[in-house]
Amino acid sequence: MPLTHTRQFRVRYYECDAYGHVNNANYFRYMTETAFDASSAAGYDLSAYEDLGHIWLPRTKTVEYLKPLRYGDTVEVKTWVEDYRRVRSRRAYEFRLLGENQLAAHGHTDWIYLNTETQRPAKIPEEMMRKFFPEGLPEEAPRRQAFPSAPPTPDGAITIYKYIAWSQIDPAQHVNNAEYLRMIEDAGVAATAQLGWPMARITEEGFAVVARKIEIEYRLQAKMGEQVEITTFVSDMKPASCIRHCLIHYPNGGGLIAQARTLFAFVGLENGRPARIPAHLVQDFAHHTAGEPVR
Secondary structure (H helix, E strand, O other): OOOEEEEEEEOOHHHEOOOOEEOHHHHHHHHHHHHHHHHHHOOOOHHHHHHHOEEEEEEEEEEEEOOOOEOOOEEEEEEEEEEEOOOEEEEEEEEEEOOOOOEEEEEEEEEEEEEOOOOOEOOOOHHHHHHHOOOOOOOOOOOOOOOOOOOOOOOOOEEEEEEOOHHHEOOOOOEOHHHHHHHHHHHHHHHHHHOOOOHHHHHHOOEEEEEEEEEEEEOOOOOOOOEEEEEEEEEOOOOOEEEEEEEEEOOOOOOEEEEEEEEEEEEEOOOOOEOOOOHHHHHHOHHHEEOOOOO
């Protein structure tokens, strides 16, 4: 059995979005903080990794949201290592409201063990692995799915340019992994507004668009002052949901920095139940949608 670790967080007001729910990026922050605490409890705090000359960086992150967290809630985040590969480790997370058994969210992070000097993946020491599996290493690692490929980009995809700000940089001197969620969220909101659907109109029409599942893959490390382009579009337009894709590149054909896909659900503002996507929104998004809508 793997070593498990649980940490509590009290939801702060500034962690919530306009719907009163914990913003998606903050789930990533809770996951990272809990992982750091779990590693420290096993004898590997940040200073230990500095002495080793290595660091863990996320390769992929996934969160599925099952029940919204709100201001004042106390959430327990439980984490454990699922497996070790040569240079990678997959860590699982479960979110529950304090005192409840029902899951509020769950997810995982695929971490890469990196040599800080060479910036190349490094073999994970067996001694370290055994610290997180005190009863013995698992004989077989769970099968992993490759990150889903984005569909062909439609003609109506929208590209937004931005420069990386100082506020997005973390102590590792690159964009913090949670900040990518801020970027893709802002890009999605801006693209939706360009198509004639600013958030004010969505609210006036009586529905909300909420994330149900987010998957993101990190390829490169964006740094302070660099310009990036975020290309976004939707696919799998169903009666009450769609998937939004975001591809973050360096401009002029530069490398892929990160890619994300978010499953969005359309729900009624008052009752929170699934709401049919308005036909005129589907029409306005026609050239912005990869493939045909499923009605």
